[in-house]
Amino acid sequence: MYDAIIVGARCAGASTAMLLARQGHNVLLLDRATVPSDLPHGHFIHRGGPQRLQKWGVLDKIAAAGTPLVSNIVMAAGGVPVPGKGLFVDGVPFGCGPRRVVVDGVLVETAVSAGAELRQQFLVEELISDGGKITGIRGRDLSSGKRFTEHAHIVIGADGRNSRIANAVNAPMYDHVPSVSCYYFSYWSDVPGDALEVHVGRENIIFAFPTNDNLFAVFIAWRMEKFHEVRADVATRFMEALNIAPELAARVQAGNQEERFYGTADLPNFFRKPYGPGWALVGDAGHHKDPYMALGITDALRDADLVATAVHDGLAGRRPMQDALADFERERNQTSIPLFHENLARARFTPPPPEFAQIRDALLANGNQDDINQFLMANLGLLPREAFFNPQNIGRIMQQTAVA
Missing domain, CATH: 3.30.9.10 (D-Amino Acid Oxidase, subunit A, domain 2)
Known part of the structure; x- marks a missing residue:
């Protein structure tokens, strides 16, 4: 019996497997494809x-x-x-x-080195449940045709926005917006x-x-x-x-x-409830949005960190698994929901406010590279917006332009 079975060996799944294996857990990592292989996605x-x-x-x-x-x-x-x-x-x-063949490959290799077991070309065909709790998977090795039944304390779906695991457990979807x-x-x-x-x-x-x-x-x-x-x-x-x-x-x-x-x-935009009895979702399986702000892989890595922490706490008996996973959803959403709406606005080509061009033009006129870098970092989310877009800082920049 495994501590965790992870379905999907890309960024989110491989990272989760690596983090759990590093903490001493017995992890089975599955993917229906040969990994690593390239994916036609943003990267x-x-x-x-x-x-x-x-x-x-x-x-x-x-x-x-x-x-x-x-x-x-x-x-x-x-x-x-x-x-x-x-x-x-x-x-x-x-x-x-x-490229995805590179980043996925490094993460899978690191997960295996940490002790995770990898099975490629493996199709999960159904989930096993007992008393309403997911307890494992049944599936088939696509190269040999041999069928397997495996059990685990938790099954984690990391199998993308069209997740079979999410569909199998009827994970509720919310904040759904079709492709824009x-x-x-x-x-x-x-x-x-x-x-x-x-x-x-x-x-x-x-x-x-x-x-x-x-x-x-x-x-x-x-x-x-x-x-x-x-x-x-x-x-x-x-x-x-x-x-x-x-x-x-x-x-x-x-x-x-x-x-x-x-x-x-x-390119649908949505959140799914990312956990239930015996199961969890990570990466695009749990949350997907338009690639306008190029946040997909970053979100997958962050959520892998969060879900691995929660699952470890549950497996180690530090707190009930469902309580730990509820915190995972809360922490994921605390960061992701504001970005979700900002990203949607940008993906709809909502024009920036008029002062954006005024500040940009002032920065270019002043030629202060540190200020320009701070402006860009605030727009990229590398710096809190209020650290740059506050009245004192904007007033200073505009004053420099007036003096010049």
Whole structure:
């Protein structure tokens, strides 16, 4: 019998397995695919994600696999670029964009090294219950066809937004909002650039960054109602949208596209109740939102930390498992619900307030890089907004402009 069976061996599941195994628990980690393998999803990590990877001792492994660590940013709204240079949080570059085959691979390898048992190409077909409590799984090895029954104190679903585990336990969904945008992206070689680039237009956002194998990733979002038009001619619509950032467009067009376009409009926004008797949900299985603010992996890592702490407390007898998991939901939501609504507003291309442009223009006129960095970090969520957007600080910046 296992302490925990985790279904899904990607960022959330592998991290949870690693953390529980490091605390001495007997963990079975399952995935229906061969892991690691790439996924056509966004993969920039920021807003505390690199710092958590550093704390876990895996960021250096991700960097050693050829992942650029990103400390520079260019953020542009209305065609006016604002450059940030040397952005670090706790001594760690603020972001990185490892391909999923890299970050998932490092996390799975670290989980196995910590003692977790990994079974790949394993399909969970049903959950076992006893007296209303989930007690294990039944499933099938897809390569051999052999069927298995395994038991555990808790089954954790880390199997994505269309989670089979969530469906099997009828996990209640709340704050559900259907997809509001669609995305397409691809990868180019021979495109110079060491920064995260964010270009916001009235109808699009462009998100671009360096990634593994000396490639440059470019993601573009459109309003949901544009999906069928974009899908009908992705290459043309993509390059048209790229023109809101002419300098970036020139670099991309001079490079070589190395992969096909990937895209989706299946981007629902929701929370699920992430626990019940004998089960829990982590990562996209428990909470999913539009990728506009690129929070998916960061959220998955954070929630893995939270759920592993709760499950450890329950398994160790420190407090009842259900009480510990209730705290997990509360802590997850305390952080995620405000970001959920902010992200939705941005994904709907809600215009920034007029003072945003005034402050931006004042910063560029003053040319104080520290102030510019603080402005960008506050907008990225790397710094509390009130630490920058307070009357005293804004008054100081505007006064400097008036004097100049």
